[in-house]
Amino acid sequence: MKILVLGSGACGGRPARQGSVALSLDGRAWLLINASPDIAHQLRAHPALQAGGAIQALLLLDAQLQSVLGLLSLREHRPLEVYATPLVFEDLTEGLPLLPMLEPYCAVHWHPLPVAGCERSAGFSIPGFEGLRFEAQAVPGLRPSHARRREPRVGDHIALRVEDGRSGQCLVFAPALAGTAFDAAGPGPEPLAELDAEACGLFWAQPADCWLLDAQAGPQQAAGRRILLGPQDAGVPAHAELAYEGMVIEL
Template identity: 45%
Template sequence: MKVLVLGSGAGGGFPQWNCNCALCGGLRRGTVNGRARTQSSIAVSSDGRDWVLLNASPDIAQQIRSHPALQACSAPDGPRRHTPIRAIVLMDAQIDHVTGLLSLREGPPLQLYATPCVFEDLTTGLPLLPVLQHYCGVQWHLLPVAGQQRQASFRVEGFASLRFTAVAIPGKAPPYSPHRHDPTVGDNIALHVEDLATGQRLFYAPGLGEVGDSELAWMREADCLMVDGTFWTEDEMLAAGLGTKRAAEMGHLPQSGSAHGDEGMIAALDRTDARRKVLIHINNSNPILDEHSAQRRELARHGIEVAYDGMEIEL
């Protein structure tokens, strides 16, 4: 299984267009040792030719232009237009994970895999799917969600050697969703992807509000973890003067722990034996964006990597 990181930043990317915080301003001035990041999305493949897109960020067109593997490259006698992106799986209905669908409107009908509540949000509160029906069209595939039962796997057509499982996880529905404050199973999922040919397994959860026993069990089954790296601390946005909400209010578990003394993402990852432990969906306020920071050294001591645009992982 091949994993390609198209974007590794949180909403707004890094540096964020309207932000002059210490990190965003420092990257522009060259005083912060870091990399620019587009908004988070990855693609997975079993053969390096056909790909499944996991989330479609607003930066998807730029990301495709930056990654030849996702570009059209027909044979001389082949079709002038085509795409190796065969399907899209959505983790949630957040704007920074779904609005890239509009940039795919020139292609064939979108093979879209989403839970019922995500489909509902994208046909009502943020009606992207009715709009797309007037362009490329959308073929929606219902995602079964694993809760207490663990038989909710599904296949994506054309990817016979990959088995996918959608796992319901704690998090928040989008602010525009009618159940923003009334969580519904399927508002947020993680994805467990198993390569049946090699036995290697990926666990992808760019938005994760907490790691309980159920989430930890799935994480312990994976060889590679790509999980929520949005914030370092619970009050990061407040301390930086960038917002009024805490990490938990936005559905994210910070690396250093919650305001209530609960363990953070670092401690959770320490309880797994995955070969690769990678943080993704990094907010522009997170000090781990500075590759020379004390926080990056702390991650390195725990064997935790930070995803970057263009990162490739083979399992």
């Protein structure tokens, strides 16, 4: 599994770009995770992502502006296969109607990830990436400013666990935890009342070979390689490293 870091800025508006990556098994077909505002620049910077049909699918971890504004730059990708939770689809249809705006340009195929209500995690697969096993886990976070419902709900934000079935190597990608005091013990000061701390703790307690996390959140003692998303002048704790745009991770 190859992971290409496209945007290494943390979420929450510090800086404007949020963490976004592309995943591939063969270097030809890619899964894009999050579509940051400067996705067009990021794609131009990486020829492997420019070939026709290279981007097979898009997975959105939340509906924050830093994660979704790049959708408009993907209007020439036909059709657009989008994976996200029901709440993210709701936000992008009503509060910030990017998906209806895309319809005149390209077909958008929705693939809901069943993380909502009592369902705080879900395993799923993506056609074209049969060698990878995916799991989405609800994590705490603030509702987007454009959301019509202001109270946080399960499915507003997810973290992603990806396991390569061939090598057994596992990646955890969780860029949306900035501003929450969250670690293996559970969420901090009531960021999401519906989110079960025990369920989150079990998710983070599972082993992973690589953790791609916000610099200010995530399990501090997690075993495995820890790569932090944040400004290039951010402090890096011991046994961790700072991500940079264009970074390639091989698992």
